[in-house]
Amino acid sequence: MTEKQDIPQIRERIDQIDDTILELLKERLDCAKAIGLLKNESNRAKWDPQRELEIYERLRKNNNDIFPYKALRSIFHEIITTCRLSQRKATVGYLGPEATFSHLAGVRYFGQTAEYQPMESIGEVFEEVEKERVQYGIVPVENSIEGAVTYSLDAFLKYKVKICGEIQLAITHNLVNRSGNIEDIQTVASHSQPLAQCRNWLRKHLPKIPTLDVFSTGTAAQMAANNPNVGAIASSLAINTYNLQVVIPGIEDYQGNTTRFLVIGRKSPKKSGYDKTSILIGLINRPGALNEILTILSAKNIDLAKIESRPTKDKQWSYMFFLDMLGHIEDPVIYEACNILRQICAYFELLGSYPRADDINLNGDID
Numbered sequence: 001m002t003e004k005q006d007i008p009q010i011r012e013r014i015d016q017i018d019d020t021i022l023e024l025l026k027e028r029l030d031c032a033k034a035i036g037l038l039k040n041e042s043n044r045a046k047w048d049p050q051r052e053l054e055i056y057e058r059l060r061k062n063n064n065d066i067f068p069y070k071a072l073r074s075i076f077h078e079i080i081t082t083c084r085l086s087q088r089k090a091t092v093g094y095l096g097p098e099a100t101f102s103h104l105a106g107v108r109y110f111g112q113t114a115e116y117q118p119m120e121s122i123g124e125v126f127e128e129v130e131k132e133r134v135q136y137g138i139v140p141v142e143n144s145i146e147g148a149v150t151y152s153l154d155a156f157l158k159y160k161v162k163i164c165g166e167i168q169l170a171i172t173h174n175l176v177n178r179s180g181n182i183e184d185i186q187t188v189a190s191h192s193q194p195l196a197q198c199r200n201w202l203r204k205h206l207p208k209i210p211t212l213d214v215f216s217t218g219t220a221a222q223m224a225a226n227n228p229n230v231g232a233i234a235s236s237l238a239i240n241t242y243n244l245q246v247v248i249p250g251i252e253d254y255q256g257n258t259t260r261f262l263v264i265g266r267k268s269p270k271k272s273g274y275d276k277t278s279i280l281i282g283l284i285n286r287p288g289a290l291n292e293i294l295t296i297l298s299a300k301n302i303d304l305a306k307i308e309s310r311p312t313k314d315k316q317w318s319y320m321f322f323l324d325m326l327g328h329i330e331d332p333v334i335y336e337a338c339n340i341l342r343q344i345c346a347y348f349e350l351l352g353s354y355p356r357a358d359d360i361n362l363n364g365d366i367d
């Protein structure tokens with residue numbers, strides 16, 4: 001660097017250096033995350049103070065007393081701590097206990113290494129995400145046979161969370177109990193959705209046996225594990241988790257039974273190029289209000305993937321609408337349409353833009 005250079009020229013060089021540092025910092029973060037995944041696999045502690053000391057020592061030597069050491073150390077302390085914190089496992093809340101279909105969907109989405117936390121209700125999953133006590137939550141939102149999972153939709157009216165992703169899981173319902181013998185079953189327990197999805201089978205094959213609607217398929221499996229006279233309708237994951245036997249596999253009334261789950265978090269991801277945007281709107285109560293919304297979307301050639309209405313509950317016969325559109329909020333047409341809707345709707349909330357689930361369903365059977 002010669003003294004003849006002027007300030008703008010040197011600043012230009014500083015900008016280049018800063019950009020290079022930033023690129024290297026991002027690369028360093030990726031390396032630390034990669035190490036974090038390997039440590040998860042081998043169950044090794046994330047914090048390695050000895051390695052950190054070695055890093056400081058090497059930098060001190062290579063620095064040759066040029067950059068003030070105290071500052072150097074403090075800069076690298078910040079960098080290493082940030083990298084270490086990025087190695088945290090994803091924490092994922094789901095409707096528990098263990099081995100529910102939501103748990104299974106979570107494992108399919110985040111893999112085995114994430115930390116899964118069972119919750120007592122879907123409301124609690126939303127609340128824990130809202131309060132940032134877990135990073136993500138997995139909630140069922142729609143079944144191909146039974147339709148909307150209304151308590152999940154209603155939770156969006158109550159909690160401030162964002163949709164970060166979706167998963168489609170092919171569902172196989174198994175009738176399970178302790179012995180594997182149908183004669184032992186005096187009650188069939190499950191969550192209301194699976195009971196509804198197996199309604200005809202139960203009516204035909206176990207007409208005299210009462211059904212019991214419980215919290216979740218995991219709870220039902222737990223009950224079956226504790227009581228030889230309880231049969232449960234549960235996932236294949238529950239068979240291994242609770243040491244149960246299959247009485248009859250696949251008792252669902254319709255083939256192709258699929259549940260769509262949403263991944264909820266605090267922030268939606270950036271555009272992937274194959275996305276969906278979900279919004280929640282309330283309409284001004286006047287004739288043609290919904291038609292007006294649909295006309296705006298159609299004029300912009302926006303593909304409406306789904307529309308679902310839910311009563312607002314505070315006022316009789318008044319509704320909120322959930323709309324799923326194909327595209328990302330970063331796409332100009334979606335952005336512009338949302339801006340118009342924001343102005344003309346009584347209520348508007350962007351629930352999130354997120355990558356669409358593959359058309360191929362993940363198989364719910366993991367055995």
Ligand SMILES: O=C(O)C(=O)C[C@]1(C(=O)O)C=C[C@@H](O)C=C1
Nearest residue numbers: 032035046047048051080083084
């Ligand atoms: O080398 C490792 O084991 C890492 O996990 C990387 C790293 C780092 O950022 O340099 C992060 C945390 C550890 O305490 C030590 C070092």
